[in-house]
Amino acid sequence: MERIAVLGAGSWGTALAFVLAENGHDVRIWGHRQQVIDQINETHQNEKYLPGVELPHQIKGFTSLEKAIEGVETLILAVPTKAIREVLQQLKSLTDELFTIVHVSKGIEPDSLLRISQMIQQEIDTKDIVVLSGPSHAEEVSRRQPTTVTSASTNIQAAEKVQDLFNNQQYFRVYTNPDVIGVEIGGALKNIIALAAGITDGLGYGDNAKAALMTRGLAEIARLGTVLGANPLTFSGLTGIGDLIVTCTSVHSRNWRAGNLLGKGKNLDEVLENMGMVVEGVRTTKAAYQLSQKYDVKMPIADALYNVLFNDVKAKDAVDALMSRTKTHEMEDLANVLGEKLN
Numbered sequence: 001m002e003r004i005a006v007l008g009a010g011s012w013g014t015a016l017a018f019v020l021a022e023n024g025h026d027v028r029i030w031g032h033r034q035q036v037i038d039q040i041n042e043t044h045q046n047e048k049y050l051p052g053v054e055l056p057h058q059i060k061g062f063t064s065l066e067k068a069i070e071g072v073e074t075l076i077l078a079v080p081t082k083a084i085r086e087v088l089q090q091l092k093s094l095t096d097e098l099f100t101i102v103h104v105s106k107g108i109e110p111d112s113l114l115r116i117s118q119m120i121q122q123e124i125d126t127k128d129i130v131v132l133s134g135p136s137h138a139e140e141v142s143r144r145q146p147t148t149v150t151s152a153s154t155n156i157q158a159a160e161k162v163q164d165l166f167n168n169q170q171y172f173r174v175y176t177n178p179d180v181i182g183v184e185i186g187g188a189l190k191n192i193i194a195l196a197a198g199i200t201d202g203l204g205y206g207d208n209a210k211a212a213l214m215t216r217g218l219a220e221i222a223r224l225g226t227v228l229g230a231n232p233l234t235f236s237g238l239t240g241i242g243d244l245i246v247t248c249t250s251v252h253s254r255n256w257r258a259g260n261l262l263g264k265g266k267n268l269d270e271v272l273e274n275m276g277m278v279v280e281g282v283r284t285t286k287a288a289y290q291l292s293q294k295y296d297v298k299m300p301i302a303d304a305l306y307n308v309l310f311n312d313v314k315a316k317d318a319v320d321a322l323m324s325r326t327k328t329h330e331m332e333d334l335a336n337v338l339g340e341k342l343n
Contacts, residue, residue, distance in 0.1 A: 202263020
């Protein structure tokens with residue numbers, strides 16, 4: 001048994017606390033909403049973010065970050081990408097302890113264009129940094145439905161430690177992978193494609209359109225990821241095609257739901273207000289657009305979505321522009337990706 005702090009009492013942080021507690025660990029969950037933390041402690045539920053789920057009684061909630069991390073060696077960082085620096089700075093001001101930090105968010109910081117593990121390295125000294133990512137909805141995990149994810153770290157022993165913490169023979173299986181770049185890029189960029197998939201559904205297009213979007217979207221993810229140093233094979237795994245499938249096809253997906261509203265004619269401000277939760281794909285679209293410009297990588301789907309979100313282009317017009325692009329060979333992308341990797 002290990003004492004573990006989960007920083008972030010949203011749906012995913014709560015679901016991961018659920019798994020850890022069921023695995024016998026002493027779990028502390030930190031959040032800034034007093035009402036949410038009180039409910040976790042008093043009724044063992046989190047109705048705001050994970051309604052209808054009975055939480056293990058050994059999960060203890062805290063609004064004090066200092067108290068939440070007492071006696072802890074491993075931190076699960078489960079806050080939105082835009083809040084990560086603020087939380088890490090708070091953490092640094094409270095203690096000199098070195099933690100193993102497991103981040104479970106999926107995003108890229110606009111402007112700096114840093115992946116989350118790079119942001120953590122900038123802000124705080126750690127024992128190790130591990131990424132936990134994959135096709136996983138909090139709603140299903142907390143109902144013990146079979147789920148598989150990947151634990152990635154440049155230190156394979158750290159990845160294996162996190163694998164042991166989370167692995168549950170009944171419903172939560174964890175694989176390991178040393179390709180941190182690929183796991184982070186796959187997890188972040190699939191949110192862009194999920195937004196676009198929601199848009200096509202909102203416009204009333206069918207399965208043909210979604211299949212094309214997902215396939216060509218995966219090509220874009222692999223193209224950029226490989227340029228950034230990822231192993232192309234990672235994108236055929238859980239944090240590539242696996243996460244892409246679940247996020248583009250499920251009503252549990254915030255990014256798909258946000259895109260669906262955009263496709264139905266809502267503007268971005270209306271969509272974000274309606275969602276009530278962070279839609280990581282919006283900020284990641286900006287970052288991906290900036291990365292594609294910086295590294296001269298062709299990402300037509302990401303470009304089209306950027307124009308819809310930030311340049312007031314109508315969703316239908318963006319789809320029409322994608323369909324009228326210059327002819328190309330399907331295998332050209334794969335050849336380019338493999339050629340860059342081999343060279």
